[in-house]
Amino acid sequence: MSEDNEIMIGLVAGSGFDMESSGVELQKMPDVEFVGKIPKADIITPYGAPSSDISILRVRGVLVAVILRHGEGHQLPPHLVPYRANSWIIKALGAHIHIQFTAVGSLQDHINYGDVAVVRVLENATERPLPDLLEDVRVAIHPSLAEQTCDVLPKLASEAFRKAGVSNVHQQAAHVTIPGPAFAPKFKERQWKDTGYDLIGMTSVRPSLVLRQLRQHWVEIAIPTDSSSIGDDEEVNALLVSRRMKGLEQLISTGFCNFVEVLGSKLHLVDCACHWPMEVANMSKKITVEAERRLILSEKPHPYSCGWSKLIS
Numbered sequence: 001m002s003e004d005n006e007i008m009i010g011l012v013a014g015s016g017f018d019m020e021s022s023g024v025e026l027q028k029m030p031d032v033e034f035v036g037k038i039p040k041a042d043i044i045t046p047y048g049a050p051s052s053d054i055s056i057l058r059v060r061g062v063l064v065a066v067i068l069r070h071g072e073g074h075q076l077p078p079h080l081v082p083y084r085a086n087s088w089i090i091k092a093l094g095a096h097i098h099i100q101f102t103a104v105g106s107l108q109d110h111i112n113y114g115d116v117a118v119v120r121v122l123e124n125a126t127e128r129p130l131p132d133l134l135e136d137v138r139v140a141i142h143p144s145l146a147e148q149t150c151d152v153l154p155k156l157a158s159e160a161f162r163k164a165g166v167s168n169v170h171q172q173a174a175h176v177t178i179p180g181p182a183f184a185p186k187f188k189e190r191q192w193k194d195t196g197y198d199l200i201g202m203t204s205v206r207p208s209l210v211l212r213q214l215r216q217h218w219v220e221i222a223i224p225t226d227s228s229s230i231g232d233d234e235e236v237n238a239l240l241v242s243r244r245m246k247g248l249e250q251l252i253s254t255g256f257c258n259f260v261e262v263l264g265s266k267l268h269l270v271d272c273a274c275h276w277p278m279e280v281a282n283m284s285k286k287i288t289v290e291a292e293r294r295l296i297l298s299e300k301p302h303p304y305s306c307g308w309s310k311l312i313s
């Protein structure tokens, strides 16, 4: 179990969490205590401000830092989300586990509204390179993305959502990320479906390199809210996504609380390749002080992880 004031887990919550009472409200769930908010104006990262204020929640005894990916009221389109700042501050606050919640479209007949999909494959179809923590400091490292998410967390997440009552949990989902902010044309969705992809969205792959550079254990939990390419009568739009996420609020919240509880008690079981060794990363001759700051390499607690409670408003 974690120390009383140690943030163990970061959560980046996407569409459906950022519309206040019309979206999922984790902080109002019975097993969740709202500890406070760190204003984003008080946070300094090498990459600017995060998407939103950071809510600190105590979930069944475990402290979780929550960022709204698109900001309060869904202000930021997918290509303007500060993925680097969001990921960096979660690690700086002390978290080694990074959970990403994403509303997605289903591309396959067997994945439906009410299911949960845990993602293992991420395709970058955004037409942009992945955000990189080191791109402007003249240090090149090449971590492996052979496994794109943590090896261990998907199984634990799947068990947590089954325990919450989800009948169909898809544990090995393949997710394609499109440019956005527009939803994809139907003919493109059919192409991705025929290629074998399960899910389609606008954000998921974008922080994957950054999270590997930060050596975070990370997992994506995707909530299928629509399936426009496979016969859904209702055309997908932002209001539909938010309404359907709200409809699953109890299920999502209970599954999340179950997952956090397991992570709080079984962190020592997380034994995976996320802490890849720098030595094999074909890196530049010398890691500079600035690169170390960006990668948060020091084993010492970061000033944010020791001092976050002073920033609570």
Ligand SMILES: [Zn+2]
Binding pocket: 149, 150, 151, 152, 153, 216, 217, 218, 270, 271, 272, 273, 274, 275
């Ligand atoms: Zn891991």
